[in-house]
Amino acid sequence: MKIQVNARNRTHLFETEAGAGEKILHAGLMRGIALPYECASGTCGTCKARLVSGDISDAWPDAPGRKYLKAAGEFLMCQCSATTDVVAEVPAFVQLMETGSCVPLASKGCIVATQMLTHDVMTLDIESAEAIDFDAGQFMLVGVSEVEGMRGWSMVNFDRHARLLRFLVRRKPGGVLSDWLFADGSRTGAGVDLYGPLGHATFYPSLGKDLLCIAGGSGIAGMMSILARAEQDNYFERHDGNVFFGVRSMKDVYFLDEFTRLRAQCGNRLAVTVALSDEDPPDGLDDEYPLIRFERGFVHEVAARQMQQKLANVMAYLAGPPPAVDASIRMLLLSRVTADNIRYDKFS
Amino acid sequence: MQKERICSATDIPDNGMKTYEIKGVKVLVANAGECFYAYQGLCPHQDVCLDEGYFDGSVLTCHQHLWQWDIRTGEAMGLAEAPLEKYEVEVSDGELFVVQSSALKAVEMLKDVSAATLSRLEQLAKREEYDEGAVVYEVNDPTDDLYVLESGRVEFTIGREDRTRLAGFMLRKGEVFGWAALLEQSPRRIAKAICHEKSVLLRIDGGAMLEVLEADPASGLVVMRRLSELIARHMSGPQNG
Ligand SMILES: Cc1cc2nc3c(=O)[nH]c(=O)nc-3n(C[C@H](O)[C@H](O)[C@H](O)COP(=O)(O)OP(=O)(O)OC[C@H]3O[C@@H](n4cnc5c(N)ncnc54)[C@H](O)[C@@H]3O)c2cc1C
Ligand code: FES
Ligand code: FES
Numbered sequence: 001m002k003i004q005v006n007a008r009n010r011t012h013l014f015e016t017e018a019g020a021g022e023k024i025l026h027a028g029l030m031r032g033i034a035l036p037y038e039c040a041s042g043t044c045g046t047c048k049a050r051l052v053s054g055d056i057s058d059a060w061p062d063a064p065g066r067k068y069l070k071a072a073g074e075f076l077m078c079q080c081s082a083t084t085d086v087v088a089e090v091p092a093f094v095q096l097m098e099t100g101s102c103v104p105l106a107s108k109g110c111i112v113a114t115q116m117l118t119h120d121v122m123t124l125d126i127e128s129a130e131a132i133d134f135d136a137g138q139f140m141l142v143g144v145s146e147v148e149g150m151r152g153w154s155m156v157n158f159d160r161h162a163r164l165l166r167f168l169v170r171r172k173p174g175g176v177l178s179d180w181l182f183a184d185g186s187r188t189g190a191g192v193d194l195y196g197p198l199g200h201a202t203f204y205p206s207l208g209k210d211l212l213c214i215a216g217g218s219g220i221a222g223m224m225s226i227l228a229r230a231e232q233d234n235y236f237e238r239h240d241g242n243v244f245f246g247v248r249s250m251k252d253v254y255f256l257d258e259f260t261r262l263r264a265q266c267g268n269r270l271a272v273t274v275a276l277s278d279e280d281p282p283d284g285l286d287d288e289y290p291l292i293r294f295e296r297g298f299v300h301e302v303a304a305r306q307m308q309q310k311l312a313n314v315m316a317y318l319a320g321p322p323p324a325v326d327a328s329i330r331m332l333l334l335s336r337v338t339a340d341n342i343r344y345d346k347f348s
Numbered sequence: 349m350q351k352e353r354i355c356s357a358t359d360i361p362d363n364g365m366k367t368y369e370i371k372g373v374k375v376l377v378a379n380a381g382e383c384f385y386a387y388q389g390l391c392p393h394q395d396v397c398l399d400e401g402y403f404d405g406s407v408l409t410c411h412q413h414l415w416q417w418d419i420r421t422g423e424a425m426g427l428a429e430a431p432l433e434k435y436e437v438e439v440s441d442g443e444l445f446v447v448q449s450s451a452l453k454a455v456e457m458l459k460d461v462s463a464a465t466l467s468r469l470e471q472l473a474k475r476e477e478y479d480e481g482a483v484v485y486e487v488n489d490p491t492d493d494l495y496v497l498e499s500g501r502v503e504f505t506i507g508r509e510d511r512t513r514l515a516g517f518m519l520r521k522g523e524v525f526g527w528a529a530l531l532e533q534s535p536r537r538i539a540k541a542i543c544h545e546k547s548v549l550l551r552i553d554g555g556a557m558l559e560v561l562e563a564d565p566a567s568g569l570v571v572m573r574r575l576s577e578l579i580a581r582h583m584s585g586p587q588n589g
Contacts, residue, residue, distance in 0.1 A: 011514045339414035339426040
């Protein structure tokens with residue numbers, strides 16, 4: 001199918017695979033057209049467009065992101081595919097991706113390992129049939145044939161031409177893919193569909209700013225990728241890094257050994273704080289993990305306390321459940337960090 | 349919009365903001381301490397209510413994708429790609445009134461132009477109404493005038509006869525097109541401009557505008573700087589000049 005996207009500054013032309021249900025957003029991004037999106041999974045409404053002519057099929061008519069649609073004919077490019085040639089209007093400036101950006105692709109993959117980290121969090125290793133180049137902080141869409149729709153998961157690792165992608169998945173109570181993944185019996189060997197990389201909350205060593213990472217729960221996934229990239233580049237010899245990892249209680253904590261290793265490797269300019277919202281840090285923890293700080297409180301409050309006077313030259317990376325990300329955004333804006341120094345992923 | 353009462357000054361706390369609906373239009377009123385400001389109530393990015401965002405007394409942020417504006421001017425800051433449409437606020441006897449200002453005041457290119465020069469430009473501007481389908485200019489027409497959109501929607505196409513292609517569109521109050529009128533090396537239109545719906549445009553003679561700007565070089569420099577930014581933004585695709 002031929003797709004024409006009328007943007008405010010120009011018209012973009014590309015094709016989608018007929019009959020394959022390829023999403024309009026996916027097809028455009030794969031051709032290097034920087035169509036607007038955020039979650040790529042039907043919740044945020046950022047990818048909205050208006051149908052000018054042609055027919056589309058909506059894979060998820062109940063998508064929560066549809067609440068942002070107002071005018072007749074508006075649809076979510078991340079959920080809709082073309083069934084005829086389509087002309088759509090996107091009321092935004094749409095450029096081509098900058099050279100050097102990681103252009104997404106569709107690939108097949110296979111779950112090669114899983115490991116439970118806590119009662120409701122696992123790491124999941126997926127081997128992709130095709131090598132994938134991604135930026136630290138990006139995510140992939142992952143789908144399995146038994147479950148409708150794809151899910152966004154952030155990469156934990158950082159490697160060039162990666163065949164192995166590591167994800168960190170929290171079990172969402174009642175979540176469809178969660179129930180599939182955490183069901184009794186291993187999912188190792190299961191085939192998956194992959195699309196990506198996606199996401200704008202990326203880190204490059206040329207950034208030249210202090211790093212501030214505030215993660216609610218599994219939001220720590222993308223931060224680990226950022227820290228891996230920073231470590232590979234000796235970034236913390238030149239810049240400060242402050243990582244805040246918020247969880248409810250000690251039974252929800254993981255990665256303490258990895259944080260200890262990173263701290264030992266990267267030196268004193270990197271600081272890691274675990275914020276516990278529901279309990280005081282137990283006695284003896286400081287002795288067990290002397291390189292990590294433990295504090296009681298919501299992660300954005302703990303970060304606000306520790307970062308006083310230290311926000312002048314930061315780039316802030318935020319990820320996790322939307323309320324946690326929103327609380328951190330509010331905290332940073334009210335501390336006069338400007339929006340162009342805040343990058344976030346809401347795990348909506 | 350004429351002068352309209354909106355609320356009492358005490359209705360909006362310090363560093364607070366509220367949205368009011370005036371004749372079907374959402375208007376955001378913000379209290380920045382000593383001074384009140386009024387702007388379009390919906391985010392120019394994706395029509396989200398701005399009162400759900402953040403306001404710290406000087407900077408307004410849309411919570412959806414963090415576009416930001418200077419509360420004193422409505423000028424875009426940081427990630428924002430468009431300014432906010434501003435309404436003049438009058439306070440009398442503790443009551444707030446808003447007045448809609450001319451589209452020229454919403455023109456980003458003219459934001460820092462002196463008041464005297466802006467009023468001279470206002471005098472040059474002719475307000476014209478166009479019907480749906482009306483052609484503002486054709487390819488190869490002389491580039492005499494510059495246009496400011498007050499309401500409606502204008503589309504641009506490039507190419508000739510049956511090989512035409514849409515090259516962008518404008519739909520925000522205060523957007524400028526036909527800026528080739530300010531450029532000496534561009535005597536002919538390279539795109540066709542058509543009103544896609546009933547539209548109101550302010551038409552300004554490019555030569556006369558340059559004369560006004562020459563008489564006030566400080567303002568002129570600002571306009572030329574903004575113009576070059578504008579052109580750069582459109583550079584990656586066919587231009588709307
Ligand atoms: C940018 C981003 C990054 C994320 N990173 C992580 C991460 O690193 N780790 C992590 O644990 N979680 C992450 N999430 C959340 C993750 O995508 C899932 O929401 C979560 O795993 C729960 O999935 P579920 O199937 O169990 O829950 P469900 O409630 O069943 O589904 C959750 C999401 O799946 C999608 N979905 C559901 N049904 C359909 C359908 N019929 N058609 C299309 N789509 C559908 C929607 O996006 C929905 O919000 C991220 C989310 C986003 C947006
Ligand atoms: S990008 Fe499509 S709804 Fe978020
Ligand atoms: S809707 Fe306001 S910034 Fe996107």
